[in-house]
Amino acid sequence: MLALALLGGLLPWLGAFTGSAKGGRMTTAYQNDRLNAQLLQAAEGGDLNRVQVLLKAGASAVAADRNGRTALTWAAKGDHVAVARVLVAAGADPDPQDTEGNNALLVTGETGSVAMLREILKARPDLTRTNRFGGTALIPAADRGHLPYVRELLRTSNINVNHVNNLGWTALLEAVILGDGGPTHTEIVRELLAHGADRNIADRGGVTPLQHARQRGYAGMVRLLADSAGRP
Known part of the structure; x- marks a missing residue:
């Protein structure tokens, strides 16, 4: 009986602890999503300092938006070479393709940027990937x-x-x-x-x-x- 009474007293505390843990995970996931969204925006705009800050804060170098476009692809589209260099050094994957069939390397074939090509090649892209055509x-x-x-x-x-x-x-x-x-x-x-x-x-x-x-x-x-x- 004593054991049951003690357990009964612990249940509310355990429930509160579990709820707090779940809330912590949800908060962390939300923060990560927010950081990733900001990283994608910064890469698109070529904001090198912001990209560096966000990566240090925990943003993922392989994050992608709802269309499957990664920060590296956004950087390639804007020819933001310094941003691409930082993303590649942080482990960005050059291969994922967005809903239009583009990825970082394929974008360079359209823009013709030699400087961007050199940065993307450092990430060892899959040269067999093809565009929508x-x-x-x-x-x-x-x-x-x-x-x-x-x-x-x-x-x-x-x-x-x-x-x-x-x-x-x-x-x-x-x-x-x-x-x-x-x-x-x-x-x-x-x-x-x-x-x-x-x-x-x-x-x-x-x-x-x-x-x-x-x-x-x-x-x-x-x-x-x-x-x-x-x-x-």
Whole structure:
């Protein structure tokens, strides 16, 4: 009876303790969510000092918003290189993709930022990840004329130069089809060929890069592609 009486006296205290513990966990979770949200906002805005403070306060370098966009992807979109450097050093993962199919590396293929590319490569990204069009980072860079970026990516990584996207195009085909035939896109064709681009991979209609270049009257590209094929 005495034992039961003692236990009865302890139950309210135990209940209060348990409720307090649960409340503490909920408070901690709320604080973490708040810190992570602030980190994402700071990364988007390029606020380096704020990012550093939030990481020290417990914000997660791998946090993502409701669309799956990480702080590192936000930094890449804004070309906030210093912010990306801090996030990578804190363990940010470059691979998670948002609802638009973007991640930090794929964004750099669109922006053409060599400085950002160098920071992202330090995190050892998955070079096979593809965007919403099924293309690697190299493909949009080639069609948009980001020559320095194309050179850096080909020089410093083992990205597949002959990857075919959902349209049935390689980076070489895109440089010809979507390029303007000018000096920059012509040099991109040269770089791609120098790094193993296969001139014989045709589009879904069976048209090769050389044939596309001839149809468009891109004389410089024609010379490069014809020379690569062993023809004058």
